[in-house]
Amino acid sequence: MASRPTLVSVAAQLGLSRQTVSNAINAPERVNPETLKRVREVIAASGYRPNAAARQLRTRRSRNLGFRLFPTVDGINGAIMDRFLHSLTENLQLHGYRMTLFAASSDRAEIDSYGELLETADLDGFILTGTHHGDERGRWLMEREVPFVAFGRPWSTDDSGCPYPWVDVDGRAGTAEATADLLGRGHRRIGFLGWPESSEVGANRRSGWEAALSGVLAPGELKSLSVGVPDGIRDGAAGALKLLANGATAIVCASDSLALGASEQLRTASPGVPPAVIGFDDTPVAAAVGMSSVAQPVEEAARHIVKIMRGLLEGPAERSEPAAHVLLAPRLVLRDSGGPLATPIAL
Amino acid sequence: MASRPTLVSVAAQLGLSRQTVSNAINAPERVNPETLKRVREVIAASGYRPNAAARQLRTRRSRNLGFRLFPTVDGINGAIMDRFLHSLTENLQLHGYRMTLFAASSDRAEIDSYGELLETADLDGFILTGTHHGDERGRWLMEREVPFVAFGRPWSTDDSGCPYPWVDVDGRAGTAEATADLLGRGHRRIGFLGWPESSEVGANRRSGWEAALSGVLAPGELKSLSVGVPDGIRDGAAGALKLLANGATAIVCASDSLALGASEQLRTASPGVPPAVIGFDDTPVAAAVGMSSVAQPVEEAARHIVKIMRGLLEGPAERSEPAAHVLLAPRLVLRDSGGPLATPIAL
DNA sequence: CATTCACTTTTGATCGTTCAAATTCATTTA
DNA sequence: TAAATGAATTTGAACGATCAAAAGTGAATG
Incomplete structure (x- = not known):
């Protein structure tokens, strides 16, 4: 031997x-x-x-999927990508698939990589993240009949008619639930701290807040209780200040970064009271500071994506069924929203 | 065509x-x-x-390297892994290599994966992270002559004599510089907030603080100014309280999570004064809250690792030179260490 | 008793590349 | 002039698997 x-x-x-x-x-x-x-x-x-190479040479299948790594922008919300990546890898592994990473600085560069990777590495498909309106990547892949599943909706006018499969988290439901929770605690003037209009994910999250308050506040009031700022703790603090000035007593946020900033502002505004702020993504930072947050079920999303991908790759060649679309419900994680940053811990 | x-x-x-x-x-x-x-x-x-498969079949080289994904533990410090992974992918890509991910919950499981991946996926080598004393992974790979480079020292008695290549960041130098900076600002009783004794990385970072203070404080004082706690914001707050009780006026920390907690405690202890706390890893959270931190040059580390790996894979078969060891100097990033969490921002 | 059939196993060709050993042809050397 | 050298190119044989088609069973069918 x-x-x-x-x-x-x-x-x-x-x-x-x-x-x-x-x-x-x-x-x-x-x-x-x-x-x-x-x-x-x-x-x-x-x-x-x-032997994988021999098999691949003959069958033209590598059991390898491509995943684009984005340049790290915000390590706070980036943490959920970490979990997603891990979960994806784990699930694919269970079925004999592997993931090949590649870096690209723009969607255009990502598309360029597709060709390269398909030809040289014989990747069987791709998993897309960060989809947005007018995304060219999906079109490119579809034209060439390359199997792929997106984590995130295409945000086109009619998502349900999208010709390719996607899995996403229902942000709208998440913010609605968060808002409802604050209403249940007696708040009426609940503000929304999100991103500028151009962000589709942001608009979606904002809509949940709006829907939950539509019977409570007048449209004019709603308008004054919503701000859009870039993402980050400082931006969050700045935005929160504006909301407070407009009479907000609680704030629902589009991200934990924003919520962290908002949280501090509320605490300063009314010392002693745990700030009524709810973040989004349930990042480790939120858990650490004891802040409530809407948790995305990324593990579940990964499972769905793997399932759909396997269907594409292993299913019957003639698949006339429409592309699968899965919208997952997030989960509201309630914490005291105050935590150690507010009240020093005694030993 | x-x-x-x-x-x-x-x-x-x-x-x-x-x-x-x-x-x-x-x-x-x-x-x-x-x-x-x-x-x-x-x-x-x-x-x-x-065609990669055909080439691989003949040459037994896949130009693919394996990288183990750890279960996400702390998203705050995990953010630097993100940057490292991205940088690694990018650098490998420049030279025609790709990275294949795999998940493993323990070192033992990682070793099991090696066999699987080497045989079925023909990986050319591995990149190891999270090395520790008595790490079996290096031994296993060496016995089978599988090329690999570790990010992190083996932490054996004599790191320089280690038979396999590694790249690491000089944590000791980082905390020493941080401590020296605080000394320069007039602090004398500077505490160290780190992890329990068992952590080698922690002991290394502690040693830098100790060295910088050895001429300033008596051994007994040093002892009372050092605490070890698990990682996390709450732990940091708790540990800081103890240091404050022992008369510390400034704190050097082994991580940003700890520093975040400590920062808040110092702020509560002496309101109005920006807390003299320096974190480690320069995570996005530190940047966001304006906290000073010791930055690891992960991009540089990735470059070195790729260079060494290429040497192993493409260099002459008879390489009698000793394994490469690279220790990189971290960089102290100074900020006001106060930031928006302390002083609400006005619009 | 020959034919058909289902089931199981085998054979030959092929995927696209690289290695090792020819082969060609012009040029230099003995 | 024959032989040796050298550079440039070609040929045959892998690498290890799968596909497609053929061949070998024995039982059921007419």
């Missing part, structure tokens, strides 16, 4: 042909049950594993 | 043999300069790209 076993060496050991051994692995139903058993025993004993 | 160009199709177009075209790509010096030029033109025009 000098070198690694191959199909031929295993077959020779059994007095069978390579193809029978191959069938035992890939199409067991074609093999005589008794033979199958013998083959399997020898495979297990010899530690034989099919 | 229905299907993808191959060596044979390109050769036919040129009236040459496949091998000449192959040589033009892999050993240009063997090809007549004029022929070379012609071949290159046709390659460029046809968009030919060598």
Whole structure:
């Protein structure tokens, strides 16, 4: 046993042909049950594993999927990408798939990489993140019939008619739930701290807040209780100040970064009272400071994506069914929203 | 041109043999300069790209490296892994390498994956992170002569004699610089807020603080000014309280999470004064709240790792030189250490 | 008893590349 | 002039798997 076993060496050991051994692995139903058993025993004993390169050369399948790494922008919200990536890798692994990373600084660069990766690395498909309105990536991939699943809606006029599969989290439902919770605690003038209009994810999250308050506040009041700022703690603090000035007593935020800033402003405005602020993404920072936040079920999203992807890759070639769309409900994680930053802990 | 160009199709177009075209790509010096030029033109025009699977099958090289994803523990400090991963991917990409991810919940599981990945995916090597004393992973890989580079020292008794290559950041130098800076600002009783004794990285960072203060404080005083707690904002707050009780006026921390907690305690203890706290890792949270921190040059580390890895994979087979060890100096990033959490921002 | 059939196993070709060993042809050397 | 050298190119044989089609079983069918 000098070198690694191959199909031929295993077959020779059994007095069978390579193809029978191959069938035992890939199409067991074609093999005589008794033979199958013998083959399997020898495979297990010899530690034989099919060579990926040879298989790939013949089948044109690599069992490798591409995933683009974005330049790190905000490490606070980026933390959920971490969880997503881990969960994705883990789930793919369960089914014999692997993930190949690549870096790209823009969507255009990402598309350029597709060609490169498809041709040189024989990737079977891609997983897209950060989709936005007018995203060219989906179109490019569809034109070439490259399998892919997006984490995030396309944000086109009619998401449900989208020709490619996506999995997303219902941000709107999340902010609505957060707002409802604050209403239940007696708040009426609840502000929304989000991103500028151009952000589709932001608009979606804002809509949940708006819907929850539509019967409570007048449209004019709603308008004065919503601000859009870039993402970040400082921006959040600045935005919160404006909301406070407009009479807000509680704030629902589009991200934990914003919420962290807002939280501090509310605390300064009314010392002693735990700030009624709810963040988004339930990042470790939120957990650490004891801030309530809307948690995205990224693990569940990863599972769905893997399932859909497997359907694309392993399902029948003629798939006339429409592309799968999964919208997952987030979960509101309630904490005291005050925590150690407000009240020093005694030993 | 229905299907993808191959060596044979390109050769036919040129009236040459496949091998000449192959040589033009892999050993240009063997090809007549004029022929070379012609071949290159046709390659460029046809968009030919060598098929990775075929190449891999023949050469037993995949140009793919493995990277283990750890379960996300702390999203605050995990953010630097994000940057590292991105930088690594980017640098490898420049040289035609790719990274394959895999998830493992323990070192033992990681080792199990090695076998699997080496056999089925033909990975050329691995990049290790989170090395610790008595790490079995390095040994396993060395025994099988699998190329790998570690990000992090082995933390054995004599790191410089380590038989395998590593790149690490000199944490000791970082905390020493941080401590020196605080000394320069007039502080004397500077505390160290780190992890329990068992952490080697923590002990290393502690040693820098100790060295910087050795001529300033008595051993007994040093002892009372150092605490070890698990990582996290709450732990940091608790630890800081203890240091304050022992008379500390400034604190050097082993992580930004700890520093964030400590920062708040100092602010409560002496309102109005920006807290003299320095964190470690320079995470986005530190930047966001305006806290000073010791920045790890992860991009530089990634570059070194890629360089060493390329040496292992592409260098002469007989490499008798000792394994490369690179210790990089971190950089102290000074901020006001107060920021928006302390002073609400006016619009 | 020959034919058909289902089931199981085998054979030959192929995927696209690189290695190792020819082969060609012009040029230098003995 | 024959032989040796050298550079440039070509040929045959892998690498290890899967596909497609053929061949070998034995039982059921007419």
